[in-house]
Amino acid sequence: QVSVINTVDTSHEDMIHDAQMDYYGTRLATCSSDRSVKIFDVRNGGQILIADLRGHEGPVWQVAWAHPMYGNILASCSYDRKVIIWKEENGTWEKTYEYTGHDSSVNSVCWAPHDYGLILACGSSDGAISLLSYTGDGQWEVKKISNAHTIGCNAVSWAPAVVPGSLIEQPSGQKPNYIKRFASGGCDNLVKIWKEEDGQWKEEQKLEAHSDWVRDVAWAPSIGLPTSTIASCSQDGRVFIWTCDDASGSSWTPKLLHKFNDVVWHVSWSITANILAVSGGDNKVTLWKESVDGLWACISDVNKGQGGVSAVTEGQQNEQ
């Protein structure tokens, strides 16, 4: 019952590495080995090219949309070691910040929950993770976690903002104490969870289960339950679902979703975290849902691309 709603012909000249829908599902940003980032208006099944952003000098690996309350902001990262933040001002898209603090390819970018402010996490092949925080007036503050993963970091994903233990509404004006966390996956076959304590980022957990490079991690949105869920996929063809039942985040249990025959490149959650999209080298995008008895079942697969499907995004997905 899951069908392809739309196909977008991006006229990229080379492989497309990522495609991300914006918050409302009205725009699509794509990036490619042809070094460009393109933005399309995809309302009502159409595809109108809004912008063709040039600025990278190498293949662009990922794009990420920031929360609309900060305006129309898109981040992109590339093999050229740069992270570029683009902003739409008066109807035109321009480069608003460029970060060159990494020594090699930046593989992944992910915006933090809007409650924390405008913060971008970047994972790089030099093994480090940088956190860029917007402090106002075009200024960005940088915090770096060096040697987060040996050999390199391939993916970063933020945990949803959950205020600890507050069921009572806090008086307005008071900033709630968020505990910021994010997950990262690297070439050391590990998934790591990082936590901010007193302004410093510390490694909180090490999740071991993969036997090859971890290619993507995705922290599921929160639906009010005290459990946290992370999906990770790897070069070893496996996708694991990690769950942690207690609020302190200390014991994570892995469950194997499936072993695929080829590299799995990306995993992505739907808004309400009940569907996981998985894309891999076997040219397929599969959608998975958890069944009554806790086992994950594939609810569809879409076999559309000619080459390997390397990026998946779950925006407003309609199951009709």
Next chain:
Amino acid sequence: RLLQVSKNYRSVIRACMEDMHQAATSTRDPALHSQYSTQVSILSAMELIWNLCEILFVEAAGAGPLLLRLLDWVRLHVCDVDSMVREVMSSENPAKHELFWNVVDIFVLQGRMDEARHLLSKEASANPTSVNMYKILDDLMKKMPVPGLGNTQTLTEMELKWQHWHEECQRYLQDGTFASNSHMESICKILLGDDDAILEKKELITTWYHFLVTRLLYSHPTVKPMELRMDLFLGRESSPESLDTILMAAFEFEMHQVIKECSIALSNWWFVAHLTDLLDHCKLLQSHNLYFGSNMREFLLLEYASGLFSHHSLWQLGVDYFDHCPEYGRVYLELHIERIPLNTEQKALKVLRICEQRQMHEQVRSICKIMAMKALRNNRLGSALSWSIRAKDAAFATLISDRFLKDYSERGCFSDLDLIDNLGPSMLLSDRLTFLGKYREFHRLYGEKRFSEAAKLLLLLMTAHIAPCSFWMTLLTDALPLLEQKEVIFSAEQTYELMRCLEDLTAGKSDKQKFQDDVETMKVEMLRLALARNLARVIVKEGTLEGS
């Protein structure tokens, strides 16, 4: 009452079917036509299933009426009959029509005795030789006991009666009464519930469930609901289609199976979600706890409502559905409502109202911030300000106030005066905003020629440090006309204060800076002069008053 609801659902489905049918017949485009026709058949299947569920589950018809309901159900859904009937009845000599016996048979198969008898009478009048046979058959049909037809007999009584009648039919058949007329003979056999006879009429029956009901009618009319088991089926050669599996599951009272099969067969959650909801209200679904912690009803409703949210206007319905999901509805709503594209202010306001009604403060703040940012980008400062006030976003309000003030210094006038004038207590959201409001008030007072009040306010703005330092020059310049008035406005003390402010302001600057900016220097000079003059005048004035 729930039965009524169920009936409402069915009439809705029928109405849709009608519309589709209309659309299908009126369109010229073959692709559209086939599309509509498919829809019609899907809808009719849905109605069929729903109807059966209604009979078996909602109404939970007991032993007697069950069969009647099932008969109704069958009659309703095999509609080819009517066209045949019309054809035969409208012909000159119905009895001679080739389809005559088909129609009679169908009537008998569907238990429509009166209509069958009516037609048979035509045959009798046309064919006097068979009058005797006809009379007997007619009599038999008239006497056939039908369960639950408003009579108060108990089931046992009914069964006894039926037994007698059955034996009577048997006798007539064995006596060879109908031997000369094969049609009548086969009817008699049907009345006796003879499987082969019924099977002979396969083309007329068309579906296995029709067969089932007919067979029940003539072999076991007092069937109880629980006895509708699979082993009553016969003659199904081909592998079951999804519709068949669903109906079979229903006959077996496997509700969960029905729901599961429907979910698989239908591409839309509408049917399953609403059917499950109805069954849940009938307290028929045991709470089958899913991993998500919610029950099946909620699960399906959540799925359905989530689907609605991607529609540009149906999302509002989705909100209501989420409201009726006690466990996860709220969370799902929170997550979904933020993702609705806010193309127009009206839409944003609608969404906000929904959030506010449900005390979703986080979402309210987030949406207001988004709208404020949008307005700012489009240079609609007033709108941006009102949104950030609504979001209680002090930082943003300060930013916008600064923009307003900058605009003022550049252009000499304010935009969005109404808004600023009516800020009221929300002015206190941010210091800058307070200043903006008060400054505007100053201008108003000046305009209304309430000079002394204006003067007091102006001074207050500086001394209480409400005004940012960068703005002091402008404020002092605003004081100039007040100082130059014919009437003395500033008191001596106030004048001293003003002078002090001016000195504070210029003290910080080095001599070099002062000389480089000619306009600045001139202004300062003018101010000093005006202040001194005012001081002179006021001292005299105050001195004089004291004297007289």
